[in-house]
Each structure stands twice: as structure tokens, then as C-alpha cells.
Amino acid sequence: MTTVETLVVDASVGAKWVLAEPHSDRAMALLDSAGRGETMLVAPDVYLPEVTNIVWKSAHLRGDLTRDEAREALDKLLATLPQLSPAADLAGQALELALTFGHPSYD
Numbered sequence: 001m002t003t004v005e006t007l008v009v010d011a012s013v014g015a016k017w018v019l020a021e022p023h024s025d026r027a028m029a030l031l032d033s034a035g036r037g038e039t040m041l042v043a044p045d046v047y048l049p050e051v052t053n054i055v056w057k058s059a060h061l062r063g064d065l066t067r068d069e070a071r072e073a074l075d076k077l078l079a080t081l082p083q084l085s086p087a088a089d090l091a092g093q094a095l096e097l098a099l100t101f102g103h104p105s106y107d
Contacts (some may be wrong), residue, residue: 011050
């Protein structure tokens with residue numbers, strides 16, 4: 001029996017799937033692993049507006065993408081969405097992990 005590893009990803013990981021950023025190769029390895037069924041990628045539902053904003057910043061503020069490239073990047077992100085969970089359902093667990101590890105709950 002094969003065990004599928006579940007990993008929580010945030011918008012910074014998703015952005016690396018479509019933007020040339022440091023460690024994009026690592027992010028692509030996660031996406032490839034999910035494509036092979038070895039890993040299940042999950043994220044809170046705030047992932048989508050956050051990653052959309054990263055694409056907007058790359059196009060509008062930094063000028064790294066044209067409007068068409070930004071639209072294409074979003075299309076790719078929509079095609080590779082992790083399984084999204086309502087953030088409200090994750091709040092209690094996020095707080096417990098934050099308290100345990102001394103790390104912000106939104107991460």
C-alpha cells in the first residue's frame with residue numbers, strides 16, 4: 001500500500017510554480033510529486049486571493065510580467081490548485097500549532 005503524504009502549501013509556493021523565483025525548482029518538485037499521486041497538496045482558501053495578488057504585484061508593481069503573462073500565470077495557477085479548505089475550519093489548529101512552535105498562525 002502506498003502512503004500519500006499531505007503537505008500544506010501557501011501562496012509563496014504556488015507563485016513559484018508560475019514565476020521565476022528563488023527555489024522555484026523545489027516548488028516544482030512538490031507539484032510534480034502531486035501530479036504523480038505521491039503527495040496531496042492542500043491550502044486554506046485564502047491561498048487563491050493571496051497568489052492572485054502575488055501575480056498582480058509581479059505585473060503591476062514590478063513590471064516582471066505583461067498583462068497577458070499575468071493572465072496566463074493565473075490560468076496555470078487555477079489549473080494546479082491545491083485542495084482548498086475553509087480558513088475558518090483551520091483556525092483552531094493553526095492557533096495550536098502557532099502556540100506550540102512560536103510561529104505566526106497565518107503561516
